Amino acid sequence: MPTSNSGPIFSGTDAYVATDDLKIAVNAAVTLGRPLLVKGEPGTGKTVLAQEIARALDAPLITWGIKSTTKAHQGLYEYDAVTRLRDSQLGDPRVADIANYIRCGKLWDAFESPERPVLLIDEIDKADIEFPNDLLHELDRMEFFVHETGQTVKAAVRPVVIITSNNEKELPDAFLRRCFFHYIRFPDxxxxxxxxxxxxxxxxxxxxxxxxxxxxxxxxxxxxxxxxxxxxxxxxxxxxxxxxxxxxxxxxxxxxxxxxxxxxxxxxxxxxxxxxxxxxxxxxxx
The missing domain is CATH 1.10.8 (Helicase, Ruva Protein; domain 3)
Incomplete structure (x- = not known):
């Protein structure tokens, strides 16, 4: 993989044909440290792009597939209060440490990765309209606070963030301002x-x-x-x-x-x- 002073350069792979404007968009997003928001018709290779960037960079790929019921906090962590209550009723000694009931989300996994990962947030437009705004702070500062344990989870190295959208709904302006945008045109x-x-x-x-x-x-x-x-x-x-x-x-x-x-x-x-x-x-x- 070629490199420059500004970081890795993506030039496509043997399995993915990237147009010049797409290469520029990927490299600009990496240089700026901003999420790359990729739109385009379904089937134009938006998801595969993230997979191939990870392969080109020899980086781990962490995929967060978004559904209509997905909430932003699930990407950070979830606290399993129900299981903790059940374990306390059964006298399980694990209840003494609340951390045993914290389930890490995909952003947590990406932030704790020892090497820079590629984080794919796939089909963000499927979620509620407030979903993107609920991630603004975390994607900006690359950190979040775990209230139950008093712990701050901070990215050891800023991940390459690829966000895909099929244009099912408009995304908030505040979110769009924080992204580098690219529309994948249908191939000629x-x-x-x-x-x-x-x-x-x-x-x-x-x-x-x-x-x-x-x-x-x-x-x-x-x-x-x-x-x-x-x-x-x-x-x-x-x-x-x-x-x-x-x-x-x-x-x-x-x-x-x-x-x-x-x-x-x-x-x-x-x-x-x-x-x-x-x-x-x-x-x-x-």
Whole structure:
């Protein structure tokens, strides 16, 4: 991994094609010591980015997957008062030390890591609107106070923090000000070819060309509820290669969309019906 006076430099990996603007964003966030907030369509590699940064830096990856019920304090720690009460009723000597009932959260794990980790806070927009603001102090100062034990947990070394969002809801301005922001644009064909080459280095050029033409035409079909993503393209290509599909089977027929294994690309019945209807109308008009 190359380094500079300002710290590690991320330049992508053999398994992850990073565009120049993404490399700049990662390195800027590391230099500034700010969380990198990454947005983009589902399936554009936001989560994988954190995994590959950790691999490139040879750093431990700590992942905090956010759900609609997740609360900010769970990332710090949780006090298990119920178990302590039960143990006290059973005469368990562990109740004398309240620390036995403190469960460390992902931020605690990251702060106590002896080497700089990559902390992934994945899909932050799934949580309550106040969730990001509840982490402002901890992410700013890289420390928090454990009230039950009187202990201050402070990061030995500032982690690389990657935060992903699918734009399901707007994030608070105060939180956004503390992040370095990057939007991962959907890959153009040249970038997509580079991504495909990582996963299918021996794919036939004719098959790839026809597949990409069909794929981008499908993404542009009007009325789609969920456009297929990069990860879905890779699944589709795996099926095409495995089944040795004739590239001609993917050729658009006078505006229709010819797509074997359509279920690898489209994920709801409305979109499947829409594409099938377009294909039917195209055939009927010939």
């Amino acid at each position: 064909e040249a970038t997509m070819r580079a991504i495909v080459a990582v996963h299918f280095p021996n794919i036939k050029e004719r098959l790839l060309s026809q597949a990409l033409t069909a794929f981008y035409a499908l993404r542009e079909a009007p009325g789609l509820k969920k456009r297929p993503s990069t990860s879905e393209l890779l699944d589709w290509l795996k099926l095409l290669v495995s089944d040795d599909v004739d590239p001609e089977a993917l050729r658009s027929k006078e505006g229709g969309l010819s797509t074997p294994f359509l279920g690898a690309l489209l994920k709801n019945e409305q979109d499947v019906q829409l594409v099938e209807r377009v294909a039917f109308l195209s055939r009927a008009g010939r």
